[in-house]
Each structure stands twice: as structure tokens, then as C-alpha cells.
Amino acid sequence: MRNTLRAESGVRYLSEEQRADPLFTNSIARAMQVLAAFHHADHPLSLAEIATRAGVDRSAAQRIVHTLRTMGYITRDAEDRGFLPGIRILDHTLDYLRLNPLIQRATPVILELRRNVRERVDLSLFDGQRVVYAARMQSKRETFYATLVGHSVPTFCSSGGWAILARLEDEAVRAIVDASNRQPFTPRTLTDPEEIMAEVEATRARGYSIAVEQILLGEVAIGVAVTGPQGRPVAAIHVAGSLAEWTAEDFSTRVAPLALEAARAISQI
Amino acid sequence: MRNTLRAESGVRYLSEEQRADPLFTNSIARAMQVLAAFHHADHPLSLAEIATRAGVDRSAAQRIVHTLRTMGYITRDAEDRGFLPGIRILDHTLDYLRLNPLIQRATPVILELRRNVRERVDLSLFDGQRVVYAARMQSKRETFYATLVGHSVPTFCSSGGWAILARLEDEAVRAIVDASNRQPFTPRTLTDPEEIMAEVEATRARGYSIAVEQILLGEVAIGVAVTGPQGRPVAAIHVAGSLAEWTAEDFSTRVAPLALEAARAISQI
DNA sequence: ATTTAGTGTATTGTCAGGCGATACGCTTGC
């Protein structure tokens, strides 16, 4: 738990701790930084780009990329124009998903839920300032991006995030909201901490959250928290529908009871 | 391309090449071996288990796990009983999926296909002796395992694998089939190389494959190859249905034209 | 045509820093 801060930040690692922590192996950190160089890339990267994004020099990038490439974690682009993450990554994805007990329990339940509500159902995992989609059960129309495992959205403005925050102490909520980079996604995205706190309060009262056009225009989503040991929130179920078909009220009265039931089935204690 | 052999094998790395290749960084390889220690695990691993599975000594395992843990690639189990892959893995999953141009092109197409056929549709990527599921569009009933990205099935006995093999030279097919560990999944799984070659030949003739109960009893699947640059097979679309609802013939006459059309839309050249 | 900036790759001596043996404090289950 104490180490998650570095992990939650999402991008930067390596600091003066390298000096402080004799067990921390820098060459591994550098290798992972090279893999993480792809995080905000939108095209194949050259060796030089990898070097700067990863914060290592050209030589290091060369050696590390070479090593990761012979192992299949990095590949050459099809047209030989740069480097891309390799298929070996997916082996580890599978390990993560398979071995995560929460996902094991949740999968059949949210499939059932999806069958009943016939809208998009997601399971997202709480990871500090963000929630990460781990299972996505798509409905009729979808965008490309929305279908990808590993996609994440901020905790402070997502239905699942609110549901999770509602299960935390006020000060913990505050800490997360304050630490978040509250860039609005739509004109209706709440960014004011007070408004967000009020929304969290409303979520506490009714037991689930209702997010209207927080991430995507035209979308209403309801979120329900999933709890783990000691009743702590560890994940959330989202159900998302279109405002072209539903009012927010109709949507929540129809979907919320089913989602709450599903969350209870997955939660521990 | 020359390096893929080591990657394709899927599990073992590190050999005498460490001596031969001055650019290959062993400490990175060891770190990735530690992550790969989870590949066939079915429970949280202890440090000692990680050490033996990764083929490193206890001290190395300690240091590497410590490093990967502070970065979020490995976590402690919820009940503190062992180590598990960490959520940071999913960040790289997203990078892989996002940046893979094939998956970018394929996603909307197979969503559309799924909508039309109303059966399970998968996109799997060719990776030597196996094909790896990269996108799964589930239908009504599903098992847990079947829904996971990163899951792979052998090339030699899957509908998608046959479709891919049909686009390769006979000798390349032979090489893959011979190199495969041909453990049958069901009593009907084809394991005899000659029978497999015949199936590949039939697939060439009709343009798509029909796999009846090769992986799962009660399941029929049709496979269509997706080609990349120079017309080489890089992936396959699978559509799977239940033998309780369909005969193999009815299923393929209904589904194959749509799947072929989808594959053409994704393929290059 | 010739330059220039950019690729990716190959080589090498030096010395940081990763290595692994060993010891410790804890929990768990005979």
C-alpha cells in the first residue's frame, strides 16, 4: 500500500530513491520506462523518441530495446518505420486478468447483468486517481477506443469513480479529488471540488451514482461500488446508456437495482 | 522477423545467446522471466515459487520482485498470501492494443460483424504455433476464461489457425504443425499431421475453415484469414456457434459470407 | 549532385552497481 503512490502516478518513476533503496534495481526500472515510453504515443516510435520519452540516453535505449525485442515485448512496425509494443505483452495481460480474484468472481456476474440490461456494462478497478477498465461488455454501438481493456478514466468524474469515492472517508475523497488533474471531458464535466463532494454525498445517500455526460456527451452512466476485504471499495460496475433513448431518471430506476444486486454478488463481506 | 523464434516459443528465454550477444541485457531478461513466472500459475506465488519458475535464485527474485512491486507491476495478494501481477500491466496492454494498426482497423468491422451474426466473434493474431485473442465480442453465454484478452489457442487445431495456415506455403504449415505440441482438447481434436494438412487443403479450396469441436465440445467455429503486407496472413476472424442450434453446414453457409466480407475489409492489398 | 539530419546497428574499456551468500524476525501448522 505504501508503494502504490509511485505506481498510481502512472508515468514517472525513478527518483532519488534509487540512492535510498539498495534493493531497487535501476536497470529493470529503465527497461520498464522504455516500455512505458509508448504510453502517450500515437504512432510507432523511433529509438531516439523512445530514449527521450523514457528519459534514458541513446545507448541505453538501444540496448534495452534490443533486449526487449528479442523477447517479443517490442516489435518493428509492419512497414519498418519504428518500434511498437509486442504481442508478448498480452501474455502478461492474461496472467493479470486470470489471477485477479475479483475479475474471476465478477465476470459471470457482469455477463449476466449485461444480458439483462442490454446496455454497455463495464467493470473498472480502483487505482487511486483513476479507474481502469478490466472487462467490457459492449452493446450495440461503440467507438474503437471504448472497447479496449486497460483504458482508464479519472475517478473524480466517472460514475464508477463516484461510487467508489462514496465508500471512502471524506478526507480520502478530498485527497484524491485535489490530486487529480481535473481537465473537463465535456462542458458538463464537474471540476469544482465542492460540486464533486456534493455528488459523492448524493451517491452515498442513494447507494449508486448517476453521471450525466461526464465523459461523453449523450451518455448517462450509473455506477455501483464493489467492495473487498474490510468493506473497502476496490472496483465498480458501470452501466452506460444513451440519452437519446433514456432520461437519466428512467435509466437509473431501471438499471440501478440490477447493478446493485450484481455488485453485492461480487463484493466480499 | 529473425528474432521471433525465441518469442514465439512463449515461455523460455535466456540461453547461451547471453554469451553470444553483447547487446543483450541479462538483468532485463531476468526481470521479464520473473513476470513470466505467473504464466502457468493458478494461485498467488511465493517468492520461492517465483524464483524456481523464473529460474533465478532467491536473492535475485527478491530484488526483482521488490523493484517490480514498487513500480506496480507486481502486487501482494489481498490476503497477503503471495504475489500477483499488478495493475500496471494493463497500461501496457492498452498501448499494445491501441497502437496495433490491425486492431485499429479491425475493431469496428468485427463489431459490425458481431451485430449481424449475433454469435461470438473474435479477432486472433497469428503468433507462430498459437493464435492470440486480441478482441472478443461475446454473445449470450460464455465461460469465464473465454472472455479474456490474451488467451491463446494452438494454430494447428483452431478455426482461425487453419484459415491462417491455408495462406502459407505447405512447408511452412508443416513446420508449424510438427513443432506444435498436439495435445487434443476434445476427442475430436485433429492431431494427425496428415489430417490437419487435409483440413488446411479444404480450407484453401473453400476460402474459410470449419472447425467442429476442435477446442470445445458442442462448438462449431468458422475461421477467415486476415492478410497484411505482401498478402501474408497476420490474423484471423473466428465466429463460433453452438451445435445445439446449428448444423455445421447451416452455420457456415449463413456466417461465412459475412465473415469473408469482414476479413476483406480489414486485410491489406 | 551533395549535404544534412535522421534512421538502426556495432564495438569496447571502465567502474558503477547488480549479484548472491548469509542472517534475521515472523507467522503458520505440526
Add this chain to the structure above:
DNA sequence: GCAAGCGTATCGCCTGACAATACACTAAAT
């Protein structure tokens, strides 16, 4: 109660990762 297992901490040695440098090649820009 002991023993076996767990995860953690320490530390001197010497390997092997490091960074500087050079090179072959391509593709724009002069």
C-alpha cells in the same frame, strides 16, 4: 513447542551493464 516456511535486510566482490564513439544506410533539403 519446534520446524519449516514466509518476506525482509545487509554487504563485500567482481561481473556485466554503461555510455562514448564510429558506421552504414535512407530520405529529404540544398
